[in-house]
Amino acid sequence: xxxxxxxxxxxxxxxxxxxxxxxxxxxxxxxxxxxxxxxxxxxxxxxxxxxxxxxxxxxxxxxxxxxxxxxxxxxxxxxxxxxxxxxxxxxxxxxxxxxxxxxxxxxxxxxxxxxxxxxxxxxxxxxxxxxxxxxxxxxxxxxxxxxxxxxxxxxxxxxxxxxxxxxxxxxxxxxxxxxxxxxxxxxxxxxxxxxxxxxxxxxxxxxxxxxxxxxxxxxxxxxxxxxxxxxxxxxxxxxxxxxxxxxxxxxxxxxxxxxxxxxxxxxxxxxxxxxxxxxxxxxxx
Amino acid sequence: xxxxxxxxxxxxxxxxxxxxxxxxxxxxxxxxxxxxxxxxxxxxxxxxxxxxxxxxxxxxxxxxxxxxxxxxxxxxxxxxxxxxxxxxxxxxxxxxxxxxxxxxxxxxxxxxxxxxxxxxxxxxxxxxxxxxxxxxxxxxxxxxxxxxxxxxxxxxxxxxxxxxxxxxxxxxxxxxxxxxxxxxxxxxxxxxxxxxxxxxxxxxxxxxxxxxxxxxxxxxxxxxxxxxxxxxxxxxxxxxxxxxxxxxxxxxxxxxxxxxxxxxxxxxxxxxxxxxxxxxxxxxx
Numbered sequence: 001x002x003x004x005x006x007x008x009x010x011x012x013x014x015x016x017x018x019x020x021x022x023x024x025x026x027x028x029x030x031x032x033x034x035x036x037x038x039x040x041x042x043x044x045x046x047x048x049x050x051x052x053x054x055x056x057x058x059x060x061x062x063x064x065x066x067x068x069x070x071x072x073x074x075x076x077x078x079x080x081x082x083x084x085x086x087x088x089x090x091x092x093x094x095x096x097x098x099x100x101x102x103x104x105x106x107x108x109x110x111x112x113x114x115x116x117x118x119x120x121x122x123x124x125x126x127x128x129x130x131x132x133x134x135x136x137x138x139x140x141x142x143x144x145x146x147x148x149x150x151x152x153x154x155x156x157x158x159x160x161x162x163x164x165x166x167x168x169x170x171x172x173x174x175x176x177x178x179x180x181x182x183x184x185x186x187x188x189x190x191x192x193x194x195x196x197x198x199x200x201x202x203x204x205x206x207x208x209x210x211x212x213x214x215x216x217x218x219x220x221x222x223x224x225x226x227x228x229x230x231x232x233x234x235x236x237x238x239x240x241x242x243x244x245x246x247x248x249x250x251x252x253x254x255x256x257x258x259x260x261x262x263x264x265x266x267x268x269x270x271x272x273x274x275x276x277x278x279x280x281x282x283x284x285x
Numbered sequence: 286x287x288x289x290x291x292x293x294x295x296x297x298x299x300x301x302x303x304x305x306x307x308x309x310x311x312x313x314x315x316x317x318x319x320x321x322x323x324x325x326x327x328x329x330x331x332x333x334x335x336x337x338x339x340x341x342x343x344x345x346x347x348x349x350x351x352x353x354x355x356x357x358x359x360x361x362x363x364x365x366x367x368x369x370x371x372x373x374x375x376x377x378x379x380x381x382x383x384x385x386x387x388x389x390x391x392x393x394x395x396x397x398x399x400x401x402x403x404x405x406x407x408x409x410x411x412x413x414x415x416x417x418x419x420x421x422x423x424x425x426x427x428x429x430x431x432x433x434x435x436x437x438x439x440x441x442x443x444x445x446x447x448x449x450x451x452x453x454x455x456x457x458x459x460x461x462x463x464x465x466x467x468x469x470x471x472x473x474x475x476x477x478x479x480x481x482x483x484x485x486x487x488x489x490x491x492x493x494x495x496x497x498x499x500x501x502x503x504x505x506x507x508x509x510x511x512x513x514x515x516x517x518x519x520x521x522x523x524x525x526x527x528x529x530x531x532x533x534x535x536x537x538x539x540x541x542x543x544x545x546x547x548x549x550x551x552x553x554x555x556x557x558x559x560x561x562x563x564x565x566x567x568x569x570x
Contacts (some may be wrong), residue, residue: 169461176457178474189463192477195493204489208480 013073014038014138015077015130017068018047018057019084022235022260023269025051027083027138037073041068047084069128073174079131082137135258145278147254151266153275155249158186158236159216163251163279165189166218174222183247184201185215198234199241204244220281221256237258239268239276249275290348299323299423300362300415302353303332303342304369307520307545310336312423313370318556324355324360332369354413363407365415366423420543427547430563432539436551438560440534444501445470448476448564451503459507465517468532470500483519484526491530498534504539505566520545524553534560541566 011068014031017088018040024047029040040047040057047059056075060068087196096239124130136143149155155163169189173179181193183205191205202217209215219232234250234257242250252259255278259265269276291459299316299433303309303325309332316323325332325342332344340473341360345353357365436442440448447469454474466478468490472564487502494500506515519535519542527535535554537544540563544550554561 004536168461169357172457172461172463173454173477176454176474178454178477182479189461189479191460191479191481192463194467194474194476196476196489204481 011121012037012078013076014133015041015072015075015080017041017043017080018052019043019081019082020046020048021084021138021233022051023083023135023142023233024048026142026260027081027135029054030050030139035226037076039077041072043084062218069124069130073128074200076128081133081135083135088271091113115151133203142260143255144201144256145252145257145259145282147278150259150262150276150278151269151272151274152251153270155251155275156213158213158250159249159275162187162216163218163277166216166251167220167279170218170220177222180222181217181219183215183217185209186212190215198232198238202238202241202245202247206247209246214246216248217242218251218252219250219257232256233258234265235259237242239272239274241267243268243272243274247274249277251275251277251279253281254278289367297322297363298361299418300326300357300360300365302326302328302367303337303367304328304367305331306369306518307332308368308420308424308518308543309333309425311427311545312366312420313337313340322361323363323542326357345510354409354415356551357415364418366406366418366420368420369371369502386391396554421505421553424543427543427545428540430537430539430542430544432563432565435544435547435561436554436559437562438534438555438558440536440560440562441498443498444534444536444560447472447501448503448562450550451501451536452505455503455505461563462507465507466502466504468500470494471497477498483517483523487526487530491532494531499531501533502527502535503537504535504542505538517541518543518545519550519561521549521553524550524557528553532559534562536560536562536564538566539563 008041014036016024016027016031016038022042024042027053028038030036037062038056040052042049042052042057042059044059044061058075060071122131124132134143165187166182166184166189169182169184169192170179171248173182173192179193181198181199181201183190189212190208191201193201195269196204198219199215205215217238219234221232232252234252237248257278266276299321301309301312301316301323309325309327310554313323313325313336315321323338323341325337327334327337327342327344329346343356343360345356390454406417409417420426425525450472451467451474454467454477456471458467458477463532464478466483466486468475468486469489473495475493476486478486481489483502483504490500490502502523504519506517517537519537523535542563549559
């Protein structure tokens with residue numbers, strides 16, 4: 001922002017393709033703190049205007065791949081990070097231009113949950129010479145979560161058992177490229193996330209919960225998930241929603257789930273009496 | 286009904302433990318048609334009063350296992366069939382009496398989705414000398430569904446592909462004893478059923494669907510599911526709900542899913558332009 005365009009052209013610029021939520025803002029803050037040049041490609045309808053308005057940015061349409069790449073290059077971008085929530089749109093609304101159709105042609109027209117994102121990354125790297133990095137490469141603090149409790153509330157034995165059950169279900173589901181989160185209570189799986197998002201899952205499962213100790217949200221990346229574009233994320237809003245829904249805690253895979261605004265999240269969890277804990281688990285590809 | 290109690294004591298009586306929905310009524314009609322003696326143990330809060338009121342019946346509480354068994358024996362019941370929807374209650378509300386606690390003790394206190402039902406069946410057979418038969422043993426027509434289309438609407442190639450994707454997801458999930466149904470559209474899994482029930486799944490997925498050909502509901506029994514108490518079921522209301530939600534069709538495993546009121550279901554599906562089709566697939570235990 002304080003740099004002129006010519007200054008920015010002199011050094012590699014990180015292109016932040018910004019969707020909704022707080023992660024794009026965290027990456028922007030991180031770049032400012034580190035003095036790293038960046039340019040925000042803000043997705044219309046998803047990115048938060050307040051987050052991007054006082055930074056070097058350009059609003060782009062979700063499907064305008066050709067135009068987005070042109071704007072990125074004009075602003076010296078050679079590396080791209082995709083950050084923030086995007087409700088998966090229909091293929092037609094996502095993909096209207098010529099470059100987009102080329103990507104689709106390469107990927108085949110039938111796509112699973114991850115197929116499309118992978119195709120886009122492969123296309124950008126192989127055909128456009130654009131490097132794609134993961135949020136966890138840029139935001140090492142948010143992505144680095146050691147095993148163990150994050151806040152003050154400890155994980156009960158019953159919750160430990162529910163976490164194991166949740167991981168079993170997610171491991172099974174991952175084979176079919178579905179699901180990043182489940183909700184378990186006393187061994188019973190109250191809900192499985194498909195494309196509705198974790199927020200909707202929490203609210204739904206809250207309405208199905210039984211008496212006794214509250215349910216546990218268990219979240220981990222899918223096996224073979226394209227980590228550079230779609231790492232699962234929790235944030236302060238996740239804790240607030242889980243507390244409202246009567247949950248007892250949240251378990252995530254260590255180093256496998258991004259935590260937006262970690263300090264605030266831990267404070268909210270402690271205040272609400274929710275545990276937030278990371279479990280160990282190797283990435284299995 | 287036309288039989289006196291003494292008549293009924295002379296021959297084995299089928300005890301119909303009746304939950305919600307149309308299946309208990311179908312079993313009652315079947316027994317009347319076949320001249321098979323029966324006695325309905327109607328679950329308070331679940332069974333439809335109109336369905337049971339003009340038949341030999343007694344209302345019982347969900348958790349009153351001891352009392353239910355006594356009433357069953359007093360009415361000559363030696364074989365039990367459990368039929369109809371029961372929203373899974375909390376363990377405490379399901380299981381208040383001494384016999385119930387004995388069953389719980391045998392099963393362990395932590396139960397997956399199927400564990401409790403299996404425990405009840407094993408207990409009734411081993412400790413109470415009560416035979417438990419499946420709905421498909423009694424209602425052979427509803428349970429017998431040959432592979433292929435059931436109505437007039439044919440399955441498109443895209444729908445075939447969505448059915449395959451749905452089956453892959455259900456096969457993966459079954460390993461974790463979760464899920465009888467998924468909704469798929471153009472390769473994308475819109476929703477996975479946990480304990481919310483197929484009706485809730487259909488409505489939710491309808492709200493998440495994309496442009497283009499409507500989603501497909503895919504339903505099959507879980508691997509190792511206790512078929513005597515919990516076979517998945519579709520009925521005319523499933524078709525109505527799927528049509529309202531903009532679905533293109535329903536696929537079930539041949540001989541693996543009960544169809545309540547088959548004629549009406551097919552008529553409604555034909556009228557709404559929905560396909561209903563059964564796919565082949567061996568029961569894998």
